Amino acid sequence: MPNIAVFIEQRDGALKKVAWQMISEARKITDANGGEVWGVFLGADATEATAAAGNHGAHKVFTAGGDNLATYNSEAWGAALANFCKINNPDLLMIGSTAMGKDLGPKVAAKLDCACISDAVGLSFDGGFEYRRPIFAGKCFTDLTTSTSMTVVGIRPNAFMLNEMGGSATAEAFDAGVDGIELKAVVKSIEASSGGKVELTEAEVVVSGGRGIKGPENYELIEKLADVLGAAAGASRAIVDAEWVDYSHQVGQTGKTVGPNLYIAAGISGAIQHLAGMSSSKCIVAINKDANAPIFKVADYGIAADLFNVLPALTDEIGKLKS
Numbered sequence: 394m395p396n397i398a399v400f401i402e403q404r405d406g407a408l409k410k411v412a413w414q415m416i417s418e419a420r421k422i423t424d425a426n427g428g429e430v431w432g433v434f435l436g437a438d439a440t441e442a443t444a445a446a447g448n449h450g451a452h453k454v455f456t457a458g459g460d461n462l463a464t465y466n467s468e469a470w471g472a473a474l475a476n477f478c479k480i481n482n483p484d485l486l487m488i489g490s491t492a493m494g495k496d497l498g499p500k501v502a503a504k505l506d507c508a509c510i511s512d513a514v515g516l517s518f519d520g521g522f523e524y525r526r527p528i529f530a531g532k533c534f535t536d537l538t539t540s541t542s543m544t545v546v547g548i549r550p551n552a553f554m555l556n557e558m559g560g561s562a563t564a565e566a567f568d569a570g571v572d573g574i575e576l577k578a579v580v581k582s583i584e585a586s587s588g589g590k591v592e593l594t595e596a597e598v599v600v601s602g603g604r605g606i607k608g609p610e611n612y613e614l615i616e617k618l619a620d621v622l623g624a625a626a627g628a629s630r631a632i633v634d635a636e637w638v639d640y641s642h643q644v645g646q647t648g649k650t651v652g653p654n655l656y657i658a659a660g661i662s663g664a665i666q667h668l669a670g671m672s673s674s675k676c677i678v679a680i681n682k683d684a685n686a687p688i689f690k691v692a693d694y695g696i697a698a699d700l701f702n703v704l705p706a707l708t709d710e711i712g713k714l715k716s
């Protein structure tokens with residue numbers, strides 16, 4: 394009867410949907426094997442998080458607030474999550490493999506001296522948990538088990554489907570044990586770089602551009618299509634290294650991992666390191682003038698044509714449909 398805790402990530406009150414994906418998947422396991430799903434929320438107001446967690450299958454949401462947990466700080470939040478686990482003894486703590494989760498997960502595991510698995514895309518339970526994660530830049534998968542009584546697992550955003558069950562969760566405060574402690578580093582201010590646009594790792598649709606766009610001035614073709622689709626704009630490393638766009642747009646092995654419903658790659662050859670960051674997308678559309686480009690091997694739909702013709706035409710047509 395596993396009890397599964399799921400960290401509900403928020404930044405400035407904005408909740409990350411990977412939490413609901415993890416709760417939905419965890420609930421499938423507890424429905425089949427017994428046990429409960431617990432959300433863990435750190436921050437000021439847990440009302441919205443508790444309602445959404447219940448809707449997706451959580452039985453309970455544990456909450457903690459206070460000055461030291463007001464904004465993200467890995468020292469305080471790591472200690473709070475570790476204290477939560479010491480008090481409540483979940484069998485598993487799931488954390489989204491986001492920038493915050495990748496920082497937090499290993500810290501919590503180190504404090505608890507337990508196993509930590511990063512970037513998992515699959516989870517099953519048969520008396521014990523088994524975790525699936527991609528290796529060799531997404532070319533293979535490895536299935537892992539752990540030998541510690543508790544495990545921290547990082548879950549890739551969009552690895553699991555959402556399931557709205559329409560339930561409700563009870564909220565329960567816990568003592569995070571960080572009130573009044575002196576932190577070694579304090580966050581004074583946060584400057585967001587994405588300017589209110591759709592965050593890549595959360596996006597349902599991503600439009601990415603590569604070296605085929607020829608120059609930085611043409612990245613607006615990518616942004617315009619992204620805008621009409623309500624999508625996030627991504628990039629290959631080639632154009633990030635060339636300083637045509639900021640690193641925050643990079644998709645791939647050394648950039649962000651995305652898993653949207655629709656991924657449109659324009660002027661991207663499909664190098665293995667790029668595929669590592671987007672091959673789990675549900676539907677891939679590739680636009681490339683070279684019909685033999687490797688990207689077409691992973692694409693569901695391929696347009697072997699010049700992106701300078703295709704992107705404006707697509708943007709126009711979709712714009713018309715939307716209006």
Ligand SMILES: Cc1cc2nc3c(=O)[nH]c(=O)nc-3n(C[C@H](O)[C@H](O)[C@H](O)COP(=O)(O)OP(=O)(O)OC[C@H]3O[C@@H](n4cnc5c(N)ncnc54)[C@H](O)[C@@H]3O)c2cc1C
Pocket residue numbers: 602603604605606628629630631632643644645646647648649659660661662663664665666667670680681682683686698699700701
């Ligand atoms: C350790 C390591 C880590 C890396 N990490 C990443 C990573 O995280 N992300 C990443 O993306 N890469 C990464 N790379 C780089 C990767 O190997 C490739 O070099 C890079 O992805 C290539 O980018 P690209 O597809 O934009 O450029 P190219 O490979 O140059 O491809 C450009 C494509 O545009 C097409 N094209 C040209 N003109 C047009 C046109 N008018 N219309 C349509 N198509 C056109 C061409 O046919 C070509 O296929 C990494 C490499 C290493 C070694």
